[in-house]
Amino acid sequence: MTLIEWMPFSVLVPLIAAPVCALLPGRMLPWLLALLAAAASTLIAALVLPAAMAGPLSYAFGNWPPPIGIEYRVDGANAFVALLVSGLAVLATLWGRKSVDDELGERQGVFYSLFLLALAGLMGITLTGDAFNVFVFLEISSLSTYALIAHGPDRRALLASFRYLIMGTVGATFFLIGVGFLYIMTGTLNMVDLAERLPQVADTRTVQVALAFIIVGMGLKLAMLPLHLWLPNAYTYAPNFISVFIAGTATKVALYVMIRMIYTVFGADYSYGVLPLAAVFLALALAGMFIGAWTAIFQANLKRMLAWSSISQVGYMLLGLALGTAAGLTASFLHLFNHALIKAALFMAVGTVAWRVGSVRIEAFHGLGRQMPWTMTAFALAGLSIIGIPTTAGFISKWYLIMAAMDAGQPWLVALIVISSLMAVIYVWRVVEAAWFKSRPAEAEPVREAPLALLVPLWLVVGLNFWFGLDTRLPVAGATAAAQALIGSTGALP
Amino acid sequence: MAALGHINYWIVVVLMMIGFYCVIARGNMAKKMMGLNIFQTSVFILFISAGKIIGGSTPILREGVDVYSNPLPHVLILTAIVVGVATTAVGLALAMRIKEAYGTIEDDLIHDDEPAAADEDNR
Numbered sequence: 001m002t003l004i005e006w007m008p009f010s011v012l013v014p015l016i017a018a019p020v021c022a023l024l025p026g027r028m029l030p031w032l033l034a035l036l037a038a039a040a041s042t043l044i045a046a047l048v049l050p051a052a053m054a055g056p057l058s059y060a061f062g063n064w065p066p067p068i069g070i071e072y073r074v075d076g077a078n079a080f081v082a083l084l085v086s087g088l089a090v091l092a093t094l095w096g097r098k099s100v101d102d103e104l105g106e107r108q109g110v111f112y113s114l115f116l117l118a119l120a121g122l123m124g125i126t127l128t129g130d131a132f133n134v135f136v137f138l139e140i141s142s143l144s145t146y147a148l149i150a151h152g153p154d155r156r157a158l159l160a161s162f163r164y165l166i167m168g169t170v171g172a173t174f175f176l177i178g179v180g181f182l183y184i185m186t187g188t189l190n191m192v193d194l195a196e197r198l199p200q201v202a203d204t205r206t207v208q209v210a211l212a213f214i215i216v217g218m219g220l221k222l223a224m225l226p227l228h229l230w231l232p233n234a235y236t237y238a239p240n241f242i243s244v245f246i247a248g249t250a251t252k253v254a255l256y257v258m259i260r261m262i263y264t265v266f267g268a269d270y271s272y273g274v275l276p277l278a279a280v281f282l283a284l285a286l287a288g289m290f291i292g293a294w295t296a297i298f299q300a301n302l303k304r305m306l307a308w309s310s311i312s313q314v315g316y317m318l319l320g321l322a323l324g325t326a327a328g329l330t331a332s333f334l335h336l337f338n339h340a341l342i343k344a345a346l347f348m349a350v351g352t353v354a355w356r357v358g359s360v361r362i363e364a365f366h367g368l369g370r371q372m373p374w375t376m377t378a379f380a381l382a383g384l385s386i387i388g389i390p391t392t393a394g395f396i397s398k399w400y401l402i403m404a405a406m407d408a409g410q411p412w413l414v415a416l417i418v419i420s421s422l423m424a425v426i427y428v429w430r431v432v433e434a435a436w437f438k439s440r441p442a443e444a445e446p447v448r449e450a451p452l453a454l455l456v457p458l459w460l461v462v463g464l465n466f467w468f469g470l471d472t473r474l475p476v477a478g479a480t481a482a483a484q485a486l487i488g489s490t491g492a493l494p
Numbered sequence: 495m496a497a498l499g500h501i502n503y504w505i506v507v508v509l510m511m512i513g514f515y516c517v518i519a520r521g522n523m524a525k526k527m528m529g530l531n532i533f534q535t536s537v538f539i540l541f542i543s544a545g546k547i548i549g550g551s552t553p554i555l556r557e558g559v560d561v562y563s564n565p566l567p568h569v570l571i572l573t574a575i576v577v578g579v580a581t582t583a584v585g586l587a588l589a590m591r592i593k594e595a596y597g598t599i600e601d602d603l604i605h606d607d608e609p610a611a612a613d614e615d616n617r
Contacts, residue, residue, distance in 0.1 A: 132570055139577040146584055155595035159604065162588045166517060169530055169581050176574065177537055183567070184544045 003051050004059050008072050010044040010086060011127055013037050015120035022113035027101060030112040035093045037116055041123060042086040045079065052079035053481040058129070066129070067193045073129030076481030077333070081256045082126045083478070084337050088248040088344055089119045095348050095457035096241030102355050103153050103239045111151060115245070117144040122253045131179045131265070132189045134257055135172060138221070141253075142168045145246055149238040160233035167230040171220030175257075178213035181206050182265075194265050207266075208274050214261050215275070221254035224318065225288040228311050235307035240351030243303060247310055247347050248340035255317055255336060259329070262321075263486040272324050281322035286416060288315030293423035297430070302350045302360045305427055306343065309386065312420065313339045319413070320401055326487050327404035333479035335397035338385075338468065342394055345382035345461040349375055352454045356447055365431055367440030371447045374455050376435045378462045383428030385465040388421050392469040396476070502543040509536035521601035523589040527582055534578045541567040541574070 017037035024030045051057060056075040060066055066073075074082070093115075104111055121141025125134050146168070150161035183189055185206050186197040201207055216227070223231040231251075235243050262271040272278050292312030299305035313335070320332030352375045353368065354360045369376045385392035388399075398417060405413035440446075449455070468475050497504075509532055516529020545567035553565035589599050596604050 132573075136573055136577065139581070143577075143580055143584055146588070150588055150591065158588055158592045158595055162523060162585065162592060165581070165585050165588065166526060166530060169585075170514075170517065170533070173534055173537055177540065180537065180541050180544065183541075183570075189570075 003048060004057050006044055007048050007057060007059050007074060007127070008061070010041040010048070010082060011072075011120055011123045013040045013044075014116040014123065018113045018116040018120065021116055022109050024109045025107075027097075027106065027108050030109040031093070031097050031100070034112040034116055035090065038086060038089040038093055038119060041119065042083070042090050045083040045086045045123075048074060049079045049083050049478070052076060053477070053485075056485070067188055067190050070133055071129040071190060071192075072127045073192065074127055076478070076485035077260065077483075078126045078256065080333065080337070080478040080482045081253065082123055084340055085122050085126060085249045085253060086119070088340055089115075089245060091344060091457055091461055092241060092245040092248070092348075094460075095244065095351075095454060098451065098453050099240045099351050099355050103241075104151060111148070114144040114148050115242070117141070118148060118245070122249055125253050125257060129191050130189050131182065131191055131194065131261075135176050135179060138172050138175065138257075141250070142172060142221075145242075145250060148242045148246075149234050151242070152237040152239050154237050156233070157237035160230075160237045164230040164234045167220055167227070171217045171227075174213045174217030174220070176217075178210040178217060181210035181213070185210070191260070191265050195267065198266065198270075202270055202274075211261075211266055211271060211275060215258065215277070218254050218258035218261070222251045222258065223311055223314055225284045225291065225311065225315070228288070228292075228314075231311060232304050232307040235310065236301060236304040240303075240347065240354055243306075244344050244347040244351060247306070248344040251310065251314055252336050252340055255314070255332075259321065259332070259486065263329075268324065268487065278322050278324050281318050285315045285318035285322050288312060288318065289416070289420040290315075290423070293420050293427070296427045297423065299427075300362050302362060302365070302431065303347070303354075306346050306350065309346075309424065309427065310339075310343060312424070313343070313386070315420075316397070316401060316417070319417075320404060323404050323408040323410070325404060325408050326483050327400070327407045329483040329486060330476075330479045331397060331400040331404045333482040334400050334475055337475045337479065338393040338397040338465075341461060341465050341468065342382055342385045345458065345465055346379065346386065348454075348458045348461060349379035349382060352378075352450045352458055355454060356450050362430065362434050363441075365434040366438040367435070367444075368447065369432075369436035371440065372449050375450050375458070376432075378455075378458050379435075380428070380432050381462050382465060383424075383432065385462075385469070387424045387428060390469075391466060393465045393475070394469070396469055396472050400476075400479075502539065502546075506536045506540045506543070509533075509539065523592065523599040523601070524586070527585045527589065530585065531578065531582055534574070534581075538571045538574060538578075541571045 014037045017033055021030050021033045052074045053076045056073055059072040061070045118141045121137045124137030146161050146165045150158050185201045220227040289312050292308050296305045296308035317332045317335050320328040350360055357364045385394040388394040402414050513529045513533030517526055520526050545564040547563050550561040550563040551559045553562045593599050
């Protein structure tokens, strides 16, 4: 079999493993199968990436040639996102075993089966080249994510999940309306075919409205600022394992779909011309960066703090998109990659404390620096990465974002990026202060360091944060290839 | 009567607004799900009416018919209907669990029930 024939299996392996997983008894077997399926998916994605960076790969399902049948079309952009999603799934699963044992107890088959469905859905969204297929996979991943969030230990997880379901379904349906309008105007659903046929009908109101519907629908899914209300609760009350996974992947994939629609299907010139996208994204990105970071500072629940910080970080990715240049797009993709690693590390660290101490409130962290030194050091190091200290992955993406802002002739953005990064210092510092500079409450029971099963994956992700902060070849080459694949030109980056 | 020529689209718009209003304005979760259903159904009608060709027959191959309606939107919507059913099922299942956990599915009653706001929450 050639590489192209293997490519769809990065979606199919988790999809096929999911029902098997639901039947497996106990705790160990479902986890193992989930891990193996995610690892297989990652392996395939990693093998496909170099080939896809060279030029788009196309796989026609059922041997129906692309405009008629469903096509998986993989170029630099989606191969990069696919590797990120599946790789993060492996890391999250490695970390998640003890955490899930703690929060769910026996019979974990169904839980891991839902996780695999969510993974398959996200991979499907990423790889497919068919607009309607995006909707179907979007709903597969969303529906399983709602159910996963509802597994949270607190009863408020149910409410969070229900609200996410309402907003997520509205978002997906908006996307479907947009795709419907496009189909009415062009008679095709294939993205490449759409891109070819849209220019003839580009002046119609229908196509403009379709673009608006798609932007708003995906904006809901990626938690663009005024549409972000589902996110804090969903991340806070989900089981820790799921927080790690969806914080790293779900909003990123939605962002990818939006970028794909703007650049490949509509074309950047059209999208930025017909709607004031640059101005809207700029305003929403800045609002997200500051409101998200500002709100994060005042959160007593650290998972909620990280959730608000995610809203702030989505702002950075939108900012790169708002610049509308190749450099900005590269910075967006780079931050998409790096933020997934950063947020996964932070959620893992908080989840490790939750596993040991049983609370994620800031008071629970008092004095933990001496009692759980490895966990708290990992948190602090991942915190450095989210602030953007040099030698971390967070620094690289902010550096590229600043370069892109300078490049686009908007140097005032640099000040805003730096200021909002300084706000991240405050919320990371609050935790560091609680962990090292406050003493453990006298009545609190002594805590021991978390077991290696939690620490090793956590440090692995923290290590990756520093690895990709020093050796930037993979993310930068991936992000550059992604931007090139979307714009079709070479970026103006150093 | 050009406006009436697009009556199917008018119906879609009206249904969409009714559904969306329900989702936003109703506090009862079952009613929210109904609103969501109406909202989704309006989109289904949009797709299906897009597949209709005036004078076209049902898309089944037979003698003496040359013009067929476009079957593809129907097929797409069949998938979307399945997705809609699944969404409704998950939503109602969640509403049931919320009823078990809180004793009500009214949004405002649950809000009164919750101790203070986000700051107060524990794990």
